[in-house]
Amino acid sequence: RISMEEGQSLPEGAEPIYDINGTTGIDDFIGGLEEQVYAMAREAGNAPKNFTEDVQAFIAAVDWxxxxxxGLLLGHFLLWVITLGFRRRFYLQVFIFFMVCAMVWSSEHINSAAHVRWQSFSTQDYFDPSGFFISVMFAGPLLALALFQMINFLIISANMLVEVKRNELKTNLASKKKKKKQ
Structure with missing residues (x-):
């Protein structure tokens, strides 16, 4: 990149590819590219126009x-049922939480391996380098489950705190009664 000192100007006929006032302009550049892609898709007549159409296009593209x-959907369903059914079992929740975190962490590696071997188990390659499909179908539901578990951990902690405080008050009350009798 050529830095422009104060008072300098571009050579005649040159156009800056970035904001010469100090910003890189990468956001403007990417935004312009994105708009061009959408404009080309609109001209072709097949661009999703909003989020609902994006979701409908995704649903139509997947062979359910x-x-x-x-099996993946059934696995998510069963994991949710187990997590909800045993939501008060703290140690089981901790185990499930760390298992879910490990699966989300490994989703990039799973995506890469599935991209190489997709023909052995699928009719089309869903596993692009950006990882959109695995994010939506694998990591997204797992992250939602982990969020639920974090909220559940807060509820469990709040209930434990209430229980500990009640026991503390009962103990204090019992010791005061004992002192009065003596």
Whole structure:
């Protein structure tokens, strides 16, 4: 990059590719590219116009009859049922939480491996380098579960705090009664 000192100007006919006042302009550049892509897709007549259409396009692009996708959805469902059913079992929740965190952490590696071997288990390659599919179908539901568990941990902690305070008050009251009798 050429830095522009105060008072300098660009050579005749040159146009800056970034804001010469100090910002890189990368946000403007990426925003412009994004708008061009959407404009080209609109001209072709197949660009999603809003979030709802984006979701509908995603749903239409996925073959929901593939056994591995059905198994993935069933796995998420069972994990949610187990987590909700045993939400008061603290140590089980901790185990599930760390298991979920490990699965989310490994999703990039799973995506890379699945991209290489997709033909052995799928009819199409859902596993692009950006990881959109695995983020939506694998990591997203797991992160939602982890968020639920964090909220559940806060509730468990609040209930424990109330219980400890009650026991402390009972103990103090009992010791005061004992002192009065003596």
């Amino acid at each position: 009859n593939e056994k591995w996708i059905q």
